[in-house]
Every structure is written in C-alpha cells, then in structure tokens.
Amino acid sequence: MIVALVTSFINYKISFVDLDETLHEISQSEVSFKRDYLSGYIKSSEILLSSIVKSDLTKEFVLSNEINDKINATNLFYALAFSDKDVMQLRYIDRTGKEVIRIDRNSSTDDLHVISDNNMQDKKERSYFKEAATLKENQYWYSNIDLNVEHGKIEQPLKPTFRVATPLIINDQFYGVVVVNLLFGETINFLSFSENFNIYLANGDGNIIHHPDNSQSWSQYFSNLKKLDGIFPNSASNILKSNAFYGEGVYSYSLGDLFGNKDNLKVIFTPKSGVKKTMQNKNIISALLIALTVLAVSFPLSWFASIIPSRLQSKLSEAYYKIKKNAAVIDKHVMILSTDRDGVIKQVNMCFGETTGYSTDEVIGKKQSDFRHSDTSLETYGDIRELILTGNVWEGELKEIDKEGNDLWVHKFITPDVNADGMINGFTTIVQNITDKKNIELLSITDSLTGLYNRYKLESVLLSESSRCDRYKNNFSVIIFDIDFFKKINDTYGHLVGDDVLIHLAKLLKENTSITDVVSRWGGEEFLIVACNINLHDTYIFAEKLRILIENYNFPSIGKMTISCGVAQYINNESISELVSRADFALYQAKKMGRNKVVKA
Incomplete structure (x- = not known):
C-alpha cells in the first residue's frame, strides 16, 4: 500500500512539473508568433514613411514650394493613408516645426480629410519632432504606446495609438519630418489573444497597457488602477529587468527591441484557471490509477493507466494545435520563408503561396532568384548572398514576379540562422508585399x-x-x-x-x-x-x-x-x-x- 501511494505521489509531482514546463513551452510558441506579427506591423509603417521621403513628388514640392507640387505631394500622402486603414494621421512637418501637409482619418466614418493651411499647427516643441530631427537618413523614431488625446482630453472610447517618424533629408540637408499616427487597438487585440493564457501587456515603468479585464487597462492614465507590482508583487521586479522570465505560473517576454523606444514592452502570460485545473485533474486521476495498478500488480491495468497520460498528452497537443492556428493571422499579412545555407527554399508559409500563386510543392527546392523580374539582375541576388554569408542582415526592396508573371514588388528582411557552434546553416526571410505602394509611386x-x-x-x-x-x-x-x-x-x-x-x-x-x-x-x-x-x-x-x-x-x-x-x-x-x-x-x-x-x- 505504501509503495503504491509513494509511486502515485511521485508520478503526480512529475506530471505537475511536466505540465508547468509544457505551458512554458506553449507560451514561448505564442510569443514567437506575436513577435513575427509585431515585426511586420512596424516594418510596414517604416515602408510607408520611406515611400514618402524617397518619393520624387515629395522632394519636388519641398525644393520648389510650388502650389502644383504641393497638390501632387498631398495626393501621394492621401493615397498612402488610404491604402492602410491603421493610419489615423499622416503629416509632413517642415524644418521650422510647422505642419505643411496633414491627412486625418475620421474615427467615426473612416473618411480621410486633407487639413487646410489655416488649421495647420506648430509642432516644433513636440518630442517626436525634436527627436526625429536629430536622426540620420533611413533612421526612425518610435513613440511609446499611448492613448489618443484630443484637445487635452483622452478620446472616448479609448483609442490606443503608436507614432513613427523619420527625417526628410535631401542632398544631406534636413528639410523636416514625416510622421504617421497609427491605430494600435487591433495590434493590442492580437498580442493579448490566447485560448490558454490570460495575457498582460506592460511598459518598462510597470504601467499596465492591457489587462485581461479591460476596465483595468491603461494604469498610467488612471491612478486608481494597479500597476505591475500590484498584480505580480513577487515577480514584477524580475519581469521588468529580464528579457525573459519564467516563474511559477508566470511567463514574461520582452518585445521592446522591436520598437526602439523607451516602452520596453512586456508580454506576461498566466495560464487560465480552467486550462491548468483540467490538466491537474487529469494528472490526479492518472496518479490514482497508477496506484491501483501497483496494488493489483496487473499488467493489463498498467496498460490501461497509461492511456490517461496519453490522453492528457493528446489534449496538450490539441492546445498546441490551437496556438498554431493563431499563426494564420500572421500568414495573412507577412510572407515568411526558410532556406538552407545554399539558398534553397525549405519552407514557406501560407501567405507566400496566396501572394505569389505558387503551391508549396512548386516552391520547395527553388531559390529566391528563381522569382526575379527581368528588371532585377542576377548580380543583385549575388551581392545579397555575399553579404548574408558573412553573418550580416540584408534589408531592401526587390522587383520579382508571381506565378502568372505579374510584377511583385517586395520588401525583404533576410537574417542568418546560426547553429549552436556559431555556424550559419540557413536563412529566414520576412517578406512584405509593397506592390500597391509601388504602383501608387509609379502613378505619381x-x-x-x-x-x-x-x-x-x-x-x-x-x-x-x-x-x-x-x-x-x-x-x-x-x-x-x-x-x-x-x-x-x-x-x-x-x-x-x-x-x-x-x-x-x-x-x-x-x-x-x-x-x-x-x-x-x-x-x-x-x-x-x-x-x-x-x-x-x-x-x-x-x-x-x-x-x-x-x-x-x-x-x-x-x-x-x-x-x-x-x-x-x-x-x-x-x-x-x-x-x-x-x-x-x-x-x-x-x-x-x-x-x-x-x-x-
């Protein structure tokens, strides 16, 4: 009897430890998907601003200040804002800090409005202008994640926003700043969605940006709400100072490196009570059955008892599968492909197939240069390969073709995959379809x-x-x-x-x-x-x-x-x-x- 109870207790404790580790691994998988999505979101905003500051229409207006050139530049701003529903405001602020072009989106009707000259404002004292003005060409400034404030009051209903800005530099001369205000609510919804976890978002000061109970979100704006140390008194310090923290029932990860701002965004996972309780109950049943097995000294019963843990494993697999399904959200927006060291494609995601028209079987075994447009030389791909083989990251725009032979403009971000020995064994490429933006530029x-x-x-x-x-x-x-x-x-x-x-x-x-x-x-x-x-x-x-x-x-x-x-x-x-x-x-x-x-x- 004692042997049976001891065996049961040991099995239960092992299962409990395995359960906690499994939940930790599931949280790691989820945050990886969220990181990819957020990276694509930020990269998209950078591409939008780059399209403006590198456009000939923008440069012609800034250099000439002629009314017809301003109309053309304004049309470019309008078209780019129209192409991205997350754009709440898109502006060009000249070197003196005065708004010159401004497109606003009506939050109720989703309509875009070109703001007249007499409604333009002076922004020279705003931090985003001051800080962006000190940047070099192709550098970006990122705001913290904030709530939209109109006329000194927080807009209702609450509207999370995120700003990105870049300097406008022509012939090494500073001519102003282009800044986009983005709606960030849908991104917060994605980052906080999980079937298995309650998810909290916090900034580096310990303020709660998102709470599973929405009424408890945005503690920095509402003094009666708890901050991170009030919710996790035993873990808050470790969460804030660590890039990744694994405590009992708390798993946190930092996404601050994606923003380049002072927020140092933290994503904190805590298992939902129902998920953990269900798994624990099944572990208890498993332990009791094993005890009965020892008492009966019966091989058939031993076999039967083993079914329960396998069912538990099956349930965990189902949970993991649900997490993988969430990756479909990313697949709709960002193409991702993996290649070996020789550049041969080993894996692509769903978005790649939907965008290019190729099935997975048609792509596996090919090289990225097989999709090049005749306007893009083979030497270009050779130069890229030479760079990434040295361990560097390559980022840039390429003109390629889809399966039907149509032009496909892409923005690529290629990073080396390094093994435990520090050797490059392949590459991961994140691809953004920028054909629409290029078509807008071409029309202009x-x-x-x-x-x-x-x-x-x-x-x-x-x-x-x-x-x-x-x-x-x-x-x-x-x-x-x-x-x-x-x-x-x-x-x-x-x-x-x-x-x-x-x-x-x-x-x-x-x-x-x-x-x-x-x-x-x-x-x-x-x-x-x-x-x-x-x-x-x-x-x-x-x-x-x-x-x-x-x-x-x-x-x-x-x-x-x-x-x-x-x-x-x-x-x-x-x-x-x-x-x-x-x-x-x-x-x-x-x-x-x-x-x-x-x-x-």
Missing part, C-alpha cells in the same frame, strides 16, 4: 495617357544625371522634340485621334530606345529623352534614326507625320534649365529650317 511619376514618365520624374532624372556627370566627368545628352503640325491633326481628326497618335508614338519610343534611356512626355505633343553616357555626336545620330523611323511609320487614321528635334549635351556645372533651354532653342531652329529635321545645340 507616369503620364496617364502614354505610360511614359511625366515631367516631374524627368526633372528628377536630369538633376541626378547632372550631379553624376559633375562628379565623374561622364557625358549625357537630351533630345527634345515635338510633332510637326499636331494642332492640325487635332483640328482635322479630333482629339481622340490625336491622343491615339501620342499613344502609338510612345509605343515606338519604348521599343526603339535602350534600357538606359529615360523617355518622357514633356508636355502636350512635346517629348524629351535623356540619353545617358552618350556624347552630342552619337545622340544626334540616335535622334536622326528616331526621326526617320517616325517619318516612315503609318499611324492609324492619319497615316504619315513627322517630328522636329533639338539635341544638346550637358556642360559641367550648368543648370538643368540652361541645358533644356539650349535643346529647346535647337528645336526652334529645326522648325525654322522647315521642320522634320534634327538640329544640334
């Missing part, structure tokens, strides 16, 4: 009728080429031309036919210029080509070939037409307006000489 620099670059894009290209040539003493030239007697075509055949002529002409230009040439619709029936790394003589020959090609082409409805061209080569340190003026004067000379000619400046 593309002529809607012809599909060629518009004037705003060409001005940026000309500035870039002139800077490169001044530095490296290279050549580049421009060809400016327009259609002879185009007004007569519109008057005779109508504007729809005139538009069709422009579309066909654009198609001819695309097909007969090189990948290094930049072709744009300069305005009306006037076009401009930037010919990179070509001197005046060779550009003249190129322009003459285009003139002859167009002269011999049969355009729908009108048949034949001609063009007149002016060609000019960039002279070191001259302004862009001087270069274009010289090419434009050469075009004027071509028309004066009877049209259908090419004239060099």
Whole structure:
C-alpha cells in the first residue's frame, strides 16, 4: 500500500512539473508568433514613411514650394493613408516645426480629410519632432504606446495609438519630418489573444497597457488602477529587468527591441484557471490509477493507466494545435520563408503561396532568384548572398514576379540562422508585399495617357544625371522634340485621334530606345529623352534614326507625320534649365529650317 501511494505521489509531482514546463513551452510558441506579427506591423509603417521621403513628388514640392507640387505631394500622402486603414494621421512637418501637409482619418466614418493651411499647427516643441530631427537618413523614431488625446482630453472610447517618424533629408540637408499616427487597438487585440493564457501587456515603468479585464487597462492614465507590482508583487521586479522570465505560473517576454523606444514592452502570460485545473485533474486521476495498478500488480491495468497520460498528452497537443492556428493571422499579412545555407527554399508559409500563386510543392527546392523580374539582375541576388554569408542582415526592396508573371514588388528582411557552434546553416526571410505602394509611386511619376514618365520624374532624372556627370566627368545628352503640325491633326481628326497618335508614338519610343534611356512626355505633343553616357555626336545620330523611323511609320487614321528635334549635351556645372533651354532653342531652329529635321545645340 505504501509503495503504491509513494509511486502515485511521485508520478503526480512529475506530471505537475511536466505540465508547468509544457505551458512554458506553449507560451514561448505564442510569443514567437506575436513577435513575427509585431515585426511586420512596424516594418510596414517604416515602408510607408520611406515611400514618402524617397518619393520624387515629395522632394519636388519641398525644393520648389510650388502650389502644383504641393497638390501632387498631398495626393501621394492621401493615397498612402488610404491604402492602410491603421493610419489615423499622416503629416509632413517642415524644418521650422510647422505642419505643411496633414491627412486625418475620421474615427467615426473612416473618411480621410486633407487639413487646410489655416488649421495647420506648430509642432516644433513636440518630442517626436525634436527627436526625429536629430536622426540620420533611413533612421526612425518610435513613440511609446499611448492613448489618443484630443484637445487635452483622452478620446472616448479609448483609442490606443503608436507614432513613427523619420527625417526628410535631401542632398544631406534636413528639410523636416514625416510622421504617421497609427491605430494600435487591433495590434493590442492580437498580442493579448490566447485560448490558454490570460495575457498582460506592460511598459518598462510597470504601467499596465492591457489587462485581461479591460476596465483595468491603461494604469498610467488612471491612478486608481494597479500597476505591475500590484498584480505580480513577487515577480514584477524580475519581469521588468529580464528579457525573459519564467516563474511559477508566470511567463514574461520582452518585445521592446522591436520598437526602439523607451516602452520596453512586456508580454506576461498566466495560464487560465480552467486550462491548468483540467490538466491537474487529469494528472490526479492518472496518479490514482497508477496506484491501483501497483496494488493489483496487473499488467493489463498498467496498460490501461497509461492511456490517461496519453490522453492528457493528446489534449496538450490539441492546445498546441490551437496556438498554431493563431499563426494564420500572421500568414495573412507577412510572407515568411526558410532556406538552407545554399539558398534553397525549405519552407514557406501560407501567405507566400496566396501572394505569389505558387503551391508549396512548386516552391520547395527553388531559390529566391528563381522569382526575379527581368528588371532585377542576377548580380543583385549575388551581392545579397555575399553579404548574408558573412553573418550580416540584408534589408531592401526587390522587383520579382508571381506565378502568372505579374510584377511583385517586395520588401525583404533576410537574417542568418546560426547553429549552436556559431555556424550559419540557413536563412529566414520576412517578406512584405509593397506592390500597391509601388504602383501608387509609379502613378505619381507616369503620364496617364502614354505610360511614359511625366515631367516631374524627368526633372528628377536630369538633376541626378547632372550631379553624376559633375562628379565623374561622364557625358549625357537630351533630345527634345515635338510633332510637326499636331494642332492640325487635332483640328482635322479630333482629339481622340490625336491622343491615339501620342499613344502609338510612345509605343515606338519604348521599343526603339535602350534600357538606359529615360523617355518622357514633356508636355502636350512635346517629348524629351535623356540619353545617358552618350556624347552630342552619337545622340544626334540616335535622334536622326528616331526621326526617320517616325517619318516612315503609318499611324492609324492619319497615316504619315513627322517630328522636329533639338539635341544638346550637358556642360559641367550648368543648370538643368540652361541645358533644356539650349535643346529647346535647337528645336526652334529645326522648325525654322522647315521642320522634320534634327538640329544640334
């Protein structure tokens, strides 16, 4: 009898220890999923701000301060805010701290509003402006997780928010800050969801951001609520000072490294009473049955008793499976893939398949470069591989294709996987689909009728080429031309036919210029080509070939037409307006000489 009781007691204690360790492992799995989701959320906000500060529309407005440029930049802000429902406010604040562009989302209707100039505010004393203004290009400032405050009062119902800001730097000069205010409620809901645990979120000061009882959340704003040390008096100190803490029935993890702010966000897991009680009850039953087994000295009963622990294990497996199901939330937003050291794909998640159109079987065994777009060179993937094999992380944008051959713009974050010996045995890649944002950027620099670059894009290209040539003493030239007697075509055949002529002409230009040439619709029936790394003589020959090609082409409805061209080569340190003026004067000379000619400046 004593042997049976001792055996039963030992088995129960072992099972109890195993239970606590199993719950600890389940919490680790859950926090891993939550970390991946949060990382994707933060990365998405950085990509949004990067799209703005790197956009030619933003730079053109900041440098010119012209009203038309401001309208274009505002439209970019509006489109990006529209594409992300978490954006509550998106602003450009100039170097003096004054709001210049501001898009607000109505919390009730979800509508976006462009704020008028007379409602703009001075933000030079705000911490996010001061701190973001000290950052370098491509650096980001992150706020703490706060409640939204309107006119000095906490907005009701409570609205958790999170701000991200980055400096706007052009040619090493600081021009202001771009800041986005994000709704953080859905993210808190995800971080605090669990079927097995009560989850608390706390900041580094011990204030409770989220409590399983929502009425007890946000202790920093409501003095009557308990802080972390009031809820976990024996564990609070260890939770706050440790990146990961494992106490009796308390498992905490830090996510502060993802934010780069002062919050040092903590996620604390405590098993729900029902979960632990159910598991403990089954352990008690298991222990009693084992005691009976010893008393009866019966192998059949021993076998029967073993069924109960196996059922317990089955229940734990079911619980773990439910946790894995939660990963589907992440799968909807972030593509994740794993490769071996040679770059061969070993595993992809559901989001990857849904985004690219490939099944898992079609992807396993391939390399990431197999999905490259023809615009992205193989050398680019080689450079990435060379970097990550040294143990470094690579982050950047790539143009790839999906299964149907459609353009797929992605932002990738590739990290090495290191084994216990410190050797790289593979890589994990987190992939964000940024195709929509790239399409918005493309629309902002593309002529809607012809599909060629518009004037705003060409001005940026000309500035870039002139800077490169001044530095490296290279050549580049421009060809400016327009259609002879185009007004007569519109008057005779109508504007729809005139538009069709422009579309066909654009198609001819695309097909007969090189990948290094930049072709744009300069305005009306006037076009401009930037010919990179070509001197005046060779550009003249190129322009003459285009003139002859167009002269011999049969355009729908009108048949034949001609063009007149002016060609000019960039002279070191001259302004862009001087270069274009010289090419434009050469075009004027071509028309004066009877049209259908090419004239060099």
